[in-house]
Amino acid sequence: MKVSNKNFKNLHILIVGSGVIGKFNALELSKQGFKITIADPQKKKNSSSAALGLLIGNMYQKSKGRSWELRKKSNELWPRWIKFLEQYNNNLHIEKPLIQLTTEQKNFEKLCKFISNHPTRGLRVLERDSTIIQNINKIFNMNNLKGIISGEDGRIDPISLLKTLNIFLKDEKVDFIKDKIIKIKKLNNQWISTCSNKLEIKSDVIILCNSLDALKLIDLNIHDIKLKPVLGQAIEISPSKEEINLLSLPKHFNINGTNFIRKNNNKIIIGSTDEYDIEPKENTFEELTDFLENKPKWLNKNNITDKWLGIRSRPEDEPSPILKSLEKGLILCTGFYKNGILLAPACSNWVSDEIANHLL
Ligand SMILES: Cc1cc2nc3c(=O)[nH]c(=O)nc-3n(C[C@H](O)[C@H](O)[C@H](O)COP(=O)(O)OP(=O)(O)OC[C@H]3O[C@@H](n4cnc5c(N)ncnc54)[C@H](O)[C@@H]3O)c2cc1C
CATH class of the missing domain: 3.30.9.10 (D-Amino Acid Oxidase, subunit A, domain 2)
Known part of the structure; x- marks a missing residue:
């Protein structure tokens, strides 16, 4: 389910982490009209910029289960996203076979x-x-x-993909905060995220796309989530x-x-x-x-x-990736061990449906 632009135009979503998963979520959600902020200190290379960019969808040797369903969804969405992103970089393409x-x-x-x-x-x-x-x-x-x-x-060339996503997000005037989120808390239906420079960001929804460090921002006594x-x-x-x-x-x-x-x-x-x-x-x-x-x-x-x-x-103890609503307005999108580039469209699609459920 997609949220219509006019109903939720003023809702603010903070995306923590600007790897391919954070950026793809920002792409999907900003196209729907949400106000988006991405926070990432971006000090060193992340796993997205190290990737080789192979998209192993149809070759995957299973034909049922969650992992196949996510691949199937990404197989369906990738051509549409490439067509859209070509407006921002006409060299972006998937080199087959x-x-x-x-x-x-x-x-x-x-x-x-x-x-x-x-x-x-x-x-x-x-x-x-x-x-x-x-x-x-x-x-x-x-x-x-x-x-x-x-x-x-x-x-797909991952560096070219990340650069193209940056061009789109800049064009959409998505706010980039070059800092680390060190704490999140909920206050009266709003989320307050604290950056390491003490800046506080208020948002209606937070999506944690910060890989291993997502665990530092959630209460592990309540949420039994392990990542290695x-x-x-x-x-x-x-x-x-x-x-x-x-x-x-x-x-x-x-x-x-x-x-x-x-x-x-x-x-x-x-x-x-x-x-x-x-x-x-x-x-x-x-x-x-x-x-x-x-x-x-x-x-x-x-x-x-x-x-x-x-x-x-x-x-650990559950399949990759972790796509979960932890509570109203807090979504976890992490645990991309392999195939994060391949699965990015399917997972941001899942997140946008989930946000619609949170806001109904
Ligand atoms: C060598 C290699 C080859 C690969 N090859 C492929 C491939 O061929 N095909 C494929 O599909 N996948 C491949 N992958 C896997 C893919 O790269 C990952 O699954 C994917 O990049 C995960 O993306 P991500 O956005 O979750 O994580 P990341 O790219 O690691 O991004 C997480 C971001 O969160 C930020 N962050 C962390 N903590 C905070 C905080 N507190 N506040 C704000 N920001 C924070 C970090 O700075 C980082 O930028 C490969 C990976 C590697 C290492």
Whole structure:
């Protein structure tokens, strides 16, 4: 249910956190006419700016349950949002297709079975002798790859997406407060949020989109919510022109769970690790590439030209993400462990329906 512009035009919503989840909520709600403020100190990179941007919707190997429903909703909403956001950046697009490869016969058989059971998902088997597989085999010194291709899944550049959302939000005159929210309390049907510089923000609704730190703003004696940090690292490898030309590789693909994004003929991104810690491990290169039995020469540590990380939040004792109304006017939208970029449209859609319920 969407709230009509004229009924609630003056209602003020504070969004805590300006990662992709906070910004997408701001997009959806400001389009509906709400007055929006976003607070975020934005001191260091967040997990959204570290993301690879792969949107694995149709390839998801389930066809029921909450996680599939959220993906299905996002699959439906992404094309509409791209069309809308193109007004603010006509380079923003989802680069299709997406390729999933495996070296394990059992996994391949599972993928084939899934495809034949789901003929409407836009998936097809990639034959071993297809040009795509032959090219990847050659560049990675492999000979046993098999896989599938999805014509409807793809990748969005997360930095370009975040910048485009910023342009829209600036255009909509959404208020940005570059500070941390350190406390929230309710007083006479209004929420008062205190920033670390002591500024107080009054709002009718608060949406907590601040990942792990959402727990610092809620009463954990009342709300039994647990989140744990999951650090993810990615690396960029830039072999010289003499070593290899990566042009024949597809734009993005996944081998045995590791993602590869070809940036140009001599640059490829590999990611990402799943580390249940807040300090990064040192052996990222090995973690990401050791599944290759016969590493090609160009794929070596000396060719690493960039390396970055992001810390995601994973719910404990419940599935990801956490979408909950904690009390009237207080909504939790966090716990985006993986797939936060993919799920952003579905989750902001859920939040806007929930706000309508709060205000009725
Ligand atoms: C290496 C890597 C690769 C990934 N690849 C993909 C991918 O291919 N596809 C995909 O869909 N997902 C991917 N993800 C996951 C995705 O990045 C996350 O799920 C998503 O970015 C979560 O967004 P968020 O807005 O919840 O969190 P964040 O982006 O972390 O944003 C939270 C924000 O809250 C702010 N904040 C914290 N506390 C406060 C406070 N008290 N007051 C105000 N602000 C506060 C922080 O400064 C931060 O900016 C990847 C993640 C990583 C790390």
